[in-house]
Amino acid sequence: MSIAFVPASGTPREIGLAHGRALAVPLRAFLADGLARLNHLTREPLTMPGLLPSIAAYRAAVGAALPDLAEEVAGLAEGAGISEDEAWLLQLRREIIGYNQVPTAGDCTTYARTAGPAAADGAGAGPVLAQTVDLNANLDSHISVLRIARTGSPRRSLVLSFAGLLGYLGLNSDGLAIGLNLVTDGQWRPGVSPYLAIRHLLDTASDVDQALKILAGLPLASSRSLMLCDSERAVYAEICGNDIRVTEPASGRAVHTNHYLHGDFVPFDRQSAADRVSSDLRLAAAEQGLAGLAPDADAEDHFAVLSRPPVCIADHGDFRVERTVAAAVLFPAAGRLHLRPGDPSRSATRVFTV
Template sequence: MDCQQAPIFNKPNNKSINHPNQLNTIPEIILSGSAYERGLQHGRLLGPVIRDFLNDNRARINCIRQFPLDEAVIKSQVQQHAAIIEAQLPEIARELRGLAAGANISYEDAVLLQIRVELIAFGEQDILEGDCSTLGFKRQAHAVITGQTIDLPGNMTGLGCIFRILPEKTGDPAILMYGFAGLLGYMGLNSCGLSVNINMVVSGDWQPGVSPYLLVRHLLNQSSIEACLQELRKITRSSSRSFMIADKNRLVNIELTGNEIKIMENTALFHTNHYLDPELAKQDKMHFMFKNSSVKRLKLLKQLLPAEAKKISPEILFSIFADHSLYPVGICAHAGGNIRRSETVAAVVMEPGRFLLHARKGNPCTGTTASFEIILPQIEIIPGYG
């Protein structure tokens, strides 16, 4: 892979983290070794949090659903998804086994954590709000900045963490992710200068497969957009999403149903939670109320972004993500204590060419920015970033 080598991270400690954070500071979880060892470390460090989460109405799935999901249905769905994960992404499956051992939970529960959205939406797709708002911009040659809000139901703010993942083999990328306790992937960047953002979109062809969160983790092992597209075309996806992916040369938005892929490429890209591709728009199953919110947020993102590329900075993007023009359900969304409603649990800005990830945990209107970096020895800055 065309990646920078030997990232410098501190070695992980062996102390468990009982409370990831209630005050908007962001714990850093450093993982290294084989896939199983990485999962084992994740589970040991966050075991109490993961177990408490699972014991809360089965990872709060039944807090969000209109009707509780029967345990027999959960078991069947987990088994079907697990079989495909094991067949198509065996390294991920090994990491899940390590996670289960480290957290002292069953392997089935480790898989359940990766497919929570699929279980929440099982037979109830119309409850999916999907309030994430994402944008990406090429400020000059090779210089990309992307950002998004992370909007979820279920009081997920406290589970947010930074994951630093050391490469197991020479040539593999180091990974820096914003994610959640017990979840192997969410969004992030790597030492190849590749970043992945994620948005909910809803199609009607969800199926047993690899969840989008695990797909993001797998894509962060790649070195280019083209390599990501090759992987997306051969992996069975469990559900629909939109990915914004940047590498050293390109910025694309990839809209996915369970079975189709559409690609948009430009120097400026914006996405919320409805399909933009005309063909996929015909398959959009987002509830009309949530789609109306998505359309308004997309328009607002474009209005708020500075016209001059040189003025676009992480703090400018965070100010956009803190906007309350559509309060309470706008770009910075507030749930008002309603566990079923989506709220902004974090905002993240990435500069993949600089190997930088900036994050505000919780609502960006009140959070403070923390910055994280993949530090590389004798690093050569990509042209356009110096």
């Protein structure tokens, strides 16, 4: 299974142009496939004219809060030869799906830890963040890794992306790694999507402390749990409505799946009973798997945890329901992203450096 590697540097527009030009053909094909595959998922068909008011509301919110990323979206559109509204739709698919109440079976198992001395070759130990990526719509057909170097900043970012997203999960050259999990609170609204928020944090934050301060100032659109890790801290920040709760386990090991763990947010959880069973099983399996890993565990050791059910969700043949489309192991101190596309129990590891 192929992974598109896209090095992009310069101004925000130049970065977007490079991204769009590199993926122009697959992105145009993706948009033509049932409106970015949305119409294969929703109960009622969507149209671009019908989505324009929602896109405009999100676009205005992101433009006001993160003008650099709005400019990058404009560059993506130009480079790919698509309209700016189509480029924005690629950023907002999860929010559009959420508004149309497509059922979910979960979205990712994520863990991080700080323990262990860094290996000299960066192959293992040190701080680590690892996760499965569970998505619907067979998005393992559109995996890319972006290496971002912005003009005027010494910081570089390495970002796992799907189908034109500016951000999903990743790490930066300062040693910060960020992953995520879907949690559902029923309070989604126009604002900065968590995917774009993660990209902004990787571009602008040097460590967990700074990232949390920046995150608290963003008008976030939808609920997620963000896993953040650097050499000192491993935490998860749960988002519910306009509030954020940060949990930092004393063990230095943080694990999250798809239900709220903080007591303040548990009453707002909208996950179905069936989905909660999956989330609980994956949480317990990931906690056990992580606890059993040696301090000097390498990427392949972590992939062994991520590749076993119930953490790994095999292809069940239902396009509308999530399955594991990738697994990633990030060593932020070494600036390395280890990635297995598709079902990680069936694919080889590729390594990217920041």
